[in-house]
Amino acid sequence: MDTNTTGASPLAKYARQPKLYISLPSGGNWYSQNNLTKTSDIEVYSMTASDEIALKTPDGLITGDSVISVIKNCIPAIKDPWMIPMIDFDYILASIRLASYGENITTSGACEKCQNVDQFEISVQSILDHIASAEFQTTIPVNDFTVRIRPLYYKETTEINKVSTTVQRAITQQIPNIKDEDEKQKHIESLYAMINDSTLNATISGITEIITPDGDTETNQISIKEFIKNTDPIFYNKVQDAYKNNAKQMEIPLSMVACSECEHEYKVSASLDQSNFFVRG
Numbered sequence: 001m002d003t004n005t006t007g008a009s010p011l012a013k014y015a016r017q018p019k020l021y022i023s024l025p026s027g028g029n030w031y032s033q034n035n036l037t038k039t040s041d042i043e044v045y046s047m048t049a050s051d052e053i054a055l056k057t058p059d060g061l062i063t064g065d066s067v068i069s070v071i072k073n074c075i076p077a078i079k080d081p082w083m084i085p086m087i088d089f090d091y092i093l094a095s096i097r098l099a100s101y102g103e104n105i106t107t108s109g110a111c112e113k114c115q116n117v118d119q120f121e122i123s124v125q126s127i128l129d130h131i132a133s134a135e136f137q138t139t140i141p142v143n144d145f146t147v148r149i150r151p152l153y154y155k156e157t158t159e160i161n162k163v164s165t166t167v168q169r170a171i172t173q174q175i176p177n178i179k180d181e182d183e184k185q186k187h188i189e190s191l192y193a194m195i196n197d198s199t200l201n202a203t204i205s206g207i208t209e210i211i212t213p214d215g216d217t218e219t220n221q222i223s224i225k226e227f228i229k230n231t232d233p234i235f236y237n238k239v240q241d242a243y244k245n246n247a248k249q250m251e252i253p254l255s256m257v258a259c260s261e262c263e264h265e266y267k268v269s270a271s272l273d274q275s276n277f278f279v280r281g
Contacts, residue, residue, distance in 0.1 A: 018043035019099035022091070025132045030085040030150050037077045045074045046100040062165055064158040070096065082158075085151035090250060091131045098124040109268035111259035120257045122270040127252055134249040142238045144213035149206045149239060151246070156202045163198040167191045203240055204228050 021041045028039030036042075047055075051070045060066030064082075071081040074096045078084065084092065097105065104121040111118070140147040170191055178184040204225050210218045218224060228236050254267035 016045050016048075019046050020044050020095065022095050022128075024088045025091050025134065026085055026088045026136075026151070030087075032080075032083060035078065035080050035083055037079070042075060042077045044095045044099045045076075047074055047096060062162065064154065064161075067093075067154075074099065082153065082155040084154045086154065086157060087134070087136050087151040087246075087250070089154055090252075091128060094124055094127045094131065098128070105270055107268055107270050109257055109266065111262065111264055112266050113264040114259060114262045116259055116261040118257070118260050120255070120268055122255050122268075127270060130253060131250055134246075136246050136249075137242050140238050140242045142235050145235070146209075146211040147207060147235065147239060148209040148211075149242060150208050152202060152206050152243070156205060160195075160198050160202055163194055167195055199240075200229075200236070201225075203236065203243060206243070207239060 022044055023040040024042065028036055047070060051073055054060055054066040054069050057066055060069075068081045071078060071084070071092060075081075075092060078092075103124060105124055105127075106119055106121055108117055108119055110116070136151055138148055138150065140149065171188070175184060175188060178187060205221065207224050207228065208219065210224055210227065212218070218227070228239075252270055254269050256265055257268050258265050
């Protein structure tokens with residue numbers, strides 16, 4: 001039996017190595033100065049056993065903590081994953097999926113004609129290529145104004161999702177126990193107001209600049225927030241529409257498949273939902 005006298009483990013040379021290198025769709029834009037150690041040829045490592053366990057924790061998925069820990073472990077060049085702009089987020093998740101489990105992701109589909117359920121494989125690289133080709137609209141004309149926006153950060157979208165989850169739980173668990181109808185309606189209205197306020201604040205925080213018809217520029221967040229909240233709703237609606245259109249650009253397109261039983265062709269989607277995207281197969 002060999003005895004190691006050097007102090008170095010013989011397993012050290014088998015430590016994880018990068019599985020692929022990526023360039024972010026954002027090109028490194030919208031990151032703080034110290035958040036990225038590089039903007040191209042970023043190393044992506046495969047997930048570890050502890051990463052897989054973390055992604056099976058429901059509360060960790062709701063809060064975003066599980067995803068954050070996985071990104072830190074798999075892409076160490078990103079120092080603060082909470083501040084990843086959403087234009088990069090799905091690309092990063094798909095890259096980690098590719099590095100961990102290989103080229104294809106398995107998805108299921110039920111035939112529209114005969115209801116037969118099949119399993120299909122979709123290329124993760126095709127998902128990466130699609131996301132990388134999406135263009136984020138940053139400039140929005142509103143009447144004679146120009147509004148400029150940035151992608152929301154993962155932290156901002158997570159906060160919206162957390163509020164939405166809290167509201168949905170309250171509606172299913174608390175509201176049924178309120179007997180007085182007027183009180184019940186008031187409580188429901190207050191819950192939906194929480195979602196509206198959360199969405200409003202996140203949307204406004206994404207506005208980086210407003211240029212007036214006179215050519216003056218405002219970049220102060222407090223002034224921008226006050227203006228949007230107290231002016232014609234067309235400003236907010238246009239910004240919200242731009243975010244929806246940007247999100248649509250990055251949606252994974254449906255894939256055409258054929259039923260194994262009747263050969264009917266139909267379309268299926270590959271979900272990037274973290275609760276099932278990081279599953280082998």
